Amino acid sequence: MDDQDIIREFLIESNESLARLDREMVALEKSPQDPQLLAGIFRTIHTIKGTCGFLGFASLEAVTHLAENILSQLRDRKRELTPELVTLVLEAADVVKTILLSIEANGNEGSQTYDGLRKRLEAACSHTTAAVPSGDLPAASPDPEKAAGQKGPSVTDSTIRVDVVLLDKLMNLVGELVLARNQILQFTAHQEDATLNATSQRLNLITTELQEGIMKTRMQPIGVVWNKLPRLVRDLATSFAKQINLEMEGADTELDKTIIEAIKDPLTHIVRNCCDHGIERPEVRVRNGKPPYGKLTMRAFHEGGQVNIEIADDGAGIDVQVLKSNAVQKGLVRLEQAERLTDREALALIFLPGFSTAAKITSVSGRGVGMDVVKTNIEKIGGVVELVSRLGEGTTLKLKIPLTLAIIPGLVVTLIEKRSAPRSMTGIGDRYVIPQVSLLELIRLEGDSGKRQIERIHDAPFYRRRGSLLPLVYLTDVLQLAGTGESSVVNIVVLQAEDRQFGLIVDGIGDTQEIVVKPLGKQLKGLKCYAGATIMGDGRVALILDVAGVAQLSGVVRESRGKSTVEDRRQDYSANERQTFLLFRAGSFERLAVPLSLVARLEEISLSKMEHAGGRRVVQYRGRILPLASLAPILDPGAADTAGLLDPAQVVVFNNGERSIGILVDQILDIVEDQVTVRRAAARQGLLGSAVVGKKVTDLLDLHAVIQAADEGWFGSVDTQRAGNATVMIAEASPFVRGLVRNSLEMAGYHVVEAADTQAALRELERRKIDVVLAGLDLPADGSGRDLLEEMRRLPGLAHVPTLALIDNAEQAHAQRERPRGFADYQLKFDREAMLISLARLANAVGTPGALAPSKEKV
């Protein structure tokens, strides 16, 4: 056996021993008295020392000799094991590994003599230093992979490290695959071949799953960024002599890694701002009646395909006047302009470059480069930033970021442009894509009657959609293209831009497709109306509209005083007896209706997403748990649950304050607006009766009974429901509303009396003791034109009876605020819980005249 072989053997054996040594030293630290461990470690070092002396490796021998001395002392119990000692020995082991690597690579020990380490080992041996100084690390650290690999499995690892660059590459490839899949689908749609179709379907399914899987690989919980914040807030609070409590909600909300990278800095900056400028010093807070410690709340949640991050403080808020004057001073805006700004617009000044109102520039913030960078960074990843503030109360920053950047569902729309040569570029019907996430609804107006539904106010087109006015915008106008002129059909795409809604008019509406978003080049990035471009199934490029950008460009989202006065002039709300209903089918009930205003959302939920909890089906929905219940078995116990078998399930989601419930139906039929007269009283629990809705006989759902049956505890505290023996009168023209409200109240224990007009109401008031009156706003008067309230005030004994106005919507609430008619309070007709709370309050206060003041808290 020649030298090479011997050395090779030596290296193999030594490396194995050293791997064991690492484990054993760590184990030793945990149980320092273990004699077996000590003996084993000693033996390891001793063996290495012996062989390397024999082979002539002097440095190695020196280091191992010293280490062996220490270990011998430990073994003989001549000294105690300390963490510093462990570190020193491990350091020596690392050095040994390094030297071995050098021997393996070059055949010699390398040039380092490790004097520092040797001195320290000597010192440790002879106890000449009290503390072991931390050492100089070996110049070449031992191969981490080897070291790690031989440490042995200390933790069962079911994860694996992957280079982010590789993940990006995979994402791109998946994006290309999605495009190719789209092309194939488009092609095979026109083919008859069964095998081809089946294979394309398989390809489709696999691609979708692959896409979802790949996107998941890049998802990380936002907690990863938030982890650093508690320490940061603590440090900032200390340096500013403030007391700040940090609350974080939704740390497990997941985001794509690139998004996390992009928001790290903005979030940090925002938090710094809150601590620096937002939250006041304890003395100031106490002086203003606030608790001395400030609260900084961070919330993250998913909503509508976007991640929402809210950072709220209960600090000083932003003084809009100071803001304006600072902006003028800095030359960012002219004085006249500043004066004309609304509060909302003024707050937006904060995002201008060069802006900072900090009295002095601290090292933390105040350099005026912060908020505009935050805004740019967030917008770069397709998000929006919103600032809301109330002076003295606090400030909230809301970030809304799209969940995934690359692949989104989009609606294809087309424009037919009247073209003058020579731009003969694309063919007829230019296509644009609208991100589905912003899409609310599609409305189609046909013919002349359709045209008439577009109303013009001050020359701007509007459409009345479920009671409120929707501003309309022609896409051809936004893009400054010449439209082809009149067409018989008007297609309105209802879009949501931040917190405003508007309708975009296009010529044609195409499919919804999954598209791969490709960024536009630098030359086109400045165009706010585009979010990117994509390649359609036929290989041609289509532009993706940026809904917020389009809204801004067209002027619909500008804060304008004009809008509210316009709405005030619409008189139609109060006289409306027409209701909008959602029609659906469940079990053997072919046609059921429920007021649309009660419906929160319509969803399709796949069975695979449903879970079981507490004996019922639930699904994770928008960050919460949504309980599910099928309607048919509730209405008809023992009926087959056909809705529960559908995949995806058709779910109607109802909200009640904080809580929601999803009701499974067999099929959503339609949404119609109609005037309803209850023809036949209900024969069963869960129905209010039947009526003609949309020209057909329809069963009216008693929503509250259904929900009660579905979930006992759904309606909240028992207190609101304790009514004693109070009698409530409902004076309301619509029998449907009367029935609904009556039902709710009777279930809560009230005794209910109905009246359809003023005369009937007054009769009832005379006939019996009524504790509270619920009155619709447009109660038909009797022949003499008397108003119920006035009459009640006039008649002895009735003046003190509290009254609740039943209203339809927020606009009416606003009107009530402006011109109070003497009601003690007002309630949305269908907000059962709030109604019960108000009633409880009013009924209990009866008998103490003057105790009632119009409630300040509003819908």
Added chain:
Amino acid sequence: MNAMQSSIGTTAEAPRTREYATFFVDGLFFGIDVLEVQEVLRYQEMTMVPLAPAVIQGLINLRGQIVTAVDMRGRLKLRARPNGQTPMNAVVRSKEGGAVSLLVDEIGDVVEVDSGMFEPVPDNVDPAARDLLQGVYKLKDRLLLVLDTERTIDIASGPRPEP
């Protein structure tokens, strides 16, 4: 092609040459360093971008890559292309990783020139073009105008003026 020169008396210093991809725009002869050119190809169908600066004629699908097409006639403030004449594409790599296609009249050959022959832009070149040129080469029968790629594709769509 030029004959290569060697300086007499100095140690052998190989004369350096550079290669340029060339093209014609309204009779003028332009060149871009070959290393900056991704490819050249015939006319591709474009998607128009409303509201974009007029010089951006549209977007092209290049094997899955979306490329902005810049009309060189407009960029150099030359006469508009006559009706019916379709441009060709000279696709250049942009600094930030994407690609931009320059719409030109005709693609020329790859030309090798002696870098020693490089000269600054002469005065009689139109100021609009001048900004985009790095310099010129006086070739045997014509002038090769060397384009500065970065400046050529630096077109801002810019923030719109406040209404």
